[in-house]
Amino acid sequence: MFESLSDRLGGVFDRLRGRGALNEADVRAAMREVRIALLEADVALPVARDFIDKVTEKAVGQQVLKSVTPGQQVVKIVNDALVEMLGADESELNIDVTPPAVVMMVGLQGSGKTTTTAKIAKRLTEKNRKKVMMASLDVNRPAAQEQLAVLGTQTNVATLPIVAGQQPVDIARRAMQAAKLQGYDVLLLDTAGRLHVDQALMDEMKAVAEVSSPAEILLVVDALTGQDAVNVAQSFAGQVDLTGVVLTRMDGDARGGAALSMRAVTGKPIKFAGVGEGMDKLEGFHPDRVAGRILGMGDVVSLVERAAESVQAEEAEAMARKMAKGQFDLNDLRTQIAQMQRMGGLGALASMLPGMKKMAGAVKAAQDDKALNRLDAMISSMTPKERAKPELLNAKRKIRVANGSGTTVQDVNRLLKMHQEMATMMKKVRKMGGFGKLGALFGGGGMPDLGGLMGGGAGGAAPGGLPGLPGGNTPFNLPPGFDKFIKK
Amino acid sequence: MSETPWLERLRGGFKKTSDRLGDNLTGLFTKSTLDKETLDEIEDALVASDLGPSTAARVRERLANERFERGLTEAGVREVVADELAKILAPVAKPLEIDAFPRPQVILVVGVNGSGKTTTIAKLASLFLEQDYGVLLAAGDTFRAAAIGQLKIWAERIGVPIISGPEGGDPSAIVFDGVKKATAEGIDVLIVDTAGRLQNKRELMDELAKIRRVLGRLNPAAPHNVVLVLDATTGQNALNQIEVFKEVAGVTGLVMTKLDGTARGGVLVAAAEQYGLPIHAIGVGEGVGDLRPFNPTDVARAIAGATGETQS
Numbered sequence: 081m082f083e084s085l086s087d088r089l090g091g092v093f094d095r096l097r098g099r100g101a102l103n104e105a106d107v108r109a110a111m112r113e114v115r116i117a118l119l120e121a122d123v124a125l126p127v128a129r130d131f132i133d134k135v136t137e138k139a140v141g142q143q144v145l146k147s148v149t150p151g152q153q154v155v156k157i158v159n160d161a162l163v164e165m166l167g168a169d170e171s172e173l174n175i176d177v178t179p180p181a182v183v184m185m186v187g188l189q190g191s192g193k194t195t196t197t198a199k200i201a202k203r204l205t206e207k208n209r210k211k212v213m214m215a216s217l218d219v220n221r222p223a224a225q226e227q228l229a230v231l232g233t234q235t236n237v238a239t240l241p242i243v244a245g246q247q248p249v250d251i252a253r254r255a256m257q258a259a260k261l262q263g264y265d266v267l268l269l270d271t272a273g274r275l276h277v278d279q280a281l282m283d284e285m286k287a288v289a290e291v292s293s294p295a296e297i298l299l300v301v302d303a304l305t306g307q308d309a310v311n312v313a314q315s316f317a318g319q320v321d322l323t324g325v326v327l328t329r330m331d332g333d334a335r336g337g338a339a340l341s342m343r344a345v346t347g348k349p350i351k352f353a354g355v356g357e358g359m360d361k362l363e364g365f366h367p368d369r370v371a372g373r374i375l376g377m378g379d380v381v382s383l384v385e386r387a388a389e390s391v392q393a394e395e396a397e398a399m400a401r402k403m404a405k406g407q408f409d410l411n412d413l414r415t416q417i418a419q420m421q422r423m424g425g426l427g428a429l430a431s432m433l434p435g436m437k438k439m440a441g442a443v444k445a446a447q448d449d450k451a452l453n454r455l456d457a458m459i460s461s462m463t464p465k466e467r468a469k470p471e472l473l474n475a476k477r478k479i480r481v482a483n484g485s486g487t488t489v490q491d492v493n494r495l496l497k498m499h500q501e502m503a504t505m506m507k508k509v510r511k512m513g514g515f516g517k518l519g520a521l522f523g524g525g526g527m528p529d530l531g532g533l534m535g536g537g538a539g540g541a542a543p544g545g546l547p548g549l550p551g552g553n554t555p556f557n558l559p560p561g562f563d564k565f566i567k568k
Numbered sequence: 569m570s571e572t573p574w575l576e577r578l579r580g581g582f583k584k585t586s587d588r589l590g591d592n593l594t595g596l597f598t599k600s601t602l603d604k605e606t607l608d609e610i611e612d613a614l615v616a617s618d619l620g621p622s623t624a625a626r627v628r629e630r631l632a633n634e635r636f637e638r639g640l641t642e643a644g645v646r647e648v649v650a651d652e653l654a655k656i657l658a659p660v661a662k663p664l665e666i667d668a669f670p671r672p673q674v675i676l677v678v679g680v681n682g683s684g685k686t687t688t689i690a691k692l693a694s695l696f697l698e699q700d701y702g703v704l705l706a707a708g709d710t711f712r713a714a715a716i717g718q719l720k721i722w723a724e725r726i727g728v729p730i731i732s733g734p735e736g737g738d739p740s741a742i743v744f745d746g747v748k749k750a751t752a753e754g755i756d757v758l759i760v761d762t763a764g765r766l767q768n769k770r771e772l773m774d775e776l777a778k779i780r781r782v783l784g785r786l787n788p789a790a791p792h793n794v795v796l797v798l799d800a801t802t803g804q805n806a807l808n809q810i811e812v813f814k815e816v817a818g819v820t821g822l823v824m825t826k827l828d829g830t831a832r833g834g835v836l837v838a839a840a841e842q843y844g845l846p847i848h849a850i851g852v853g854e855g856v857g858d859l860r861p862f863n864p865t866d867v868a869r870a871i872a873g874a875t876g877e878t879q880s
Binding site: 116119120121122124125188189190191192220221222223224226227229230231234275276277302304305306307308309311312329331332333334335337338357 | 612615616617618620621680681682683684711712713714715717718720721722735766767768769799800801802803804805806808826828829830831832834835854
């Protein structure tokens with residue numbers, strides 16, 4: 081129902097397709113659209129404003145990747161900033177205190193406190209193996225205490241027996257007493273929903289917090305919340321020391337801008353997200369997913385990510401072309417090393433390529449990729465000329481490179497020897513039938529060159545064995561001489 | 569019912585809105601012209617009331633056009649804002665009338681979880697009771713723990729009969745029994761509670777469609793009303809809710825709850841603009857008496873912070 085952000089930005093950026101960097105005027109025009117997207121996603125106005133200012137600063141002057149439009153690039157920048165602002169996954173509760181650790185749930189009516197209380201109780205019981213008790217302090221809503229009792233039965237979590245007519249503060253005291261005596265690790269206090277403008281109820285909440293000195297006070301917020309999120313967050317944060325936020329109803333189709341508002345206003349981590357009515361439907365908070373949702377833009381973000389990958393693939397193709405001509409210098413070796421690292425290091429590479437299993441032992445030793453880093457350091461210490469023409473490296477130059485990279489001349493020699501052997505091998509491979517065939521082995525059909533394999537895309541790592549490997553040679557073992565580095 | 573207390577209450581609910589908007593506007597109109605910056609700030613104030621960016625932009629347009637006709641005072645701008653909002657809201661103000669024949673009139677109450685359906689049902693029941701209609705409640709929320717208990721307690725407090733089944737039972741069965749009982753006993757209004765459901769949950773929405781079908785089998789005209797309960801704190805997602813509930817459950821009208829907080833419920837303006845569904849009433853508190861007819865002028869003026877009294 082909402083126009084997606086990419087459509088909006090498309091209009092703004094159509095006229096500047098293909099230009100190099102994002103200039104300020106264009107970014108500002110784009111940010112107007114981003115602002116509307118944020119507001120449609122219910123990000124609170126002041127929060128949206130701050131955010132736009134920050135991102136504008138970041139975006140101006142950024143280079144636009146080939147194969148994406150400037151609009152798509154902006155979406156990616158905005159998305160990354162959103163993820164950053166939403167904070168890290170921080171779903172653990174601070175309950176390592178003298179038991180019972182009290183966790184108090186607060187929030188507006190209908191935000192989902194009672195259900196969330198039971199979900200957290202279940203999680204603590206099953207995942208953290210804690211002995212948990214729940215107590216409902218909600219004496220306002222009819223049958224609220226019964227609701228928690230029923231949920232307790234469903235989740236096999238103890239609940240404080242209901243004493244009709246008792247007031248919240250007294251229930252809290254009784255719950256503390258019971259939890260202490262019966263040796264519970266965690267006591268969850270579900271409080272009544274209250275409007276933040278209802279001072280009597282806010283005072284009651286403060287009184288409960290005083291008698292129970294909670295280790296955690298979680299504000300439960302409906303992900304559907306609109307602009308009012310700011311008022312709610314401010315009022316609750318002003319009355320009690322919130323330690324975190326739980327966003328409920330994230331399984332709905334709300335864009336969830338409240339998440340950003342809450343985070344910005346309270347400064348507290350969003351610890352959990354409720355994603356369904358079942359008692360196990362409680363997840364840690366995933367900033368990346370929520371960011372994509374707020375913008376309504378998950379697809380574009382991944383597109384730009386793929387484009388960024390394909391830039392690397394372009395590198396790889398260029399290298400493959402060079403190799404096909406029989407050229408393979410130290411720059412190429414470095415590109416290859418970098419790509420290996422991108423693919424998750426040698427271990428991951430080996431596990432993806434059939435026929436490389438036997439190398440697993442040697443590869444394991446290099447798992448931390450120190451060997452790769454050392455190689456990279458050595459090549460980085462060379463001048464561009466030396467990289468292009470390794471023959472230039474005489475004794476004096478080798479000493480310089482060794483010093484510069486924190487290695488020894490022997491290491492440099494080994495690197496050069498390895499490069500030599502690889503270059504020779506590349507030539508051999510070329511004679512044996514060219515890269516086209518070889519590429520096809522790895523990428524299924526139609527891969528024109530080594531790009532797929534070298535470029536780090538998952539496509540290049542498609543299983544399928546190595547039928548008909550040319551000759552007796554094994555060109556896709558680790559580079560010859562590489563094991564020497566690993567064994568060190 | 570005296571009009572004054574609820575007006576005050578409504579104003580109380582909207583007070584913060586008015587203050588906010590008022591604060592913004594006070595700062596703005598010491599200048600003699602409405603420049604772009606000023607319009608931007610008005611638009612922002614409207615966005616902050618949950619009107620949504622596009623509706624806010626429309627109101628802004630109107631203000632931009634009117635600036636030359638008026639020597640602009642702060643009050644003048646508030647009037648313009650209030651007028652524009654009232655113009656959008658006026659056509660949709662329509663109380664829930666009991667006029668079905670044959671009786672009973674079946675009112676199905678739907679909404680997402682926690683929007684205030686059960687409480688609204690209690691308030692509606694109490695309202696109809698005051699108007700001397702016979703009321704029966706049907707506890708169709710068999711899903712949420714203790715939801716039936718909650719409605720039963722309300723029924724007891726208000727003094728209306730209630731029909732219920734076991735927790736986890738088939739809501740359609742309860743609805744079926746409810747219609748039969750209401751018909752047999754000559755009850756005027758049957759209000760059916762349903763479990764809260766997010767509008768993107770296919771199976772749950774299908775269940776609603778089934779309840780509708782069962783009702784339709786007993787009486788082709790039933791349900792006569794399908795009331796969607798919206799939480800005032802909800803932002804732009806309220807529009808999605810209307811869209812989907814309308815499609816699946818055939819929503820015929822809206823009630824907005826929780827307007828006693830600082831939430832502005834401005835999304836009603838956007839809803840009125842886009843869907844034109846009747847707005848029956850607003851909820852301004854937790855007591856049974858806290859359901860009030862929807863008065864567009866008052867709501868609009870309250871949002872805009874216009875001070876002059878209107879007859880309501």
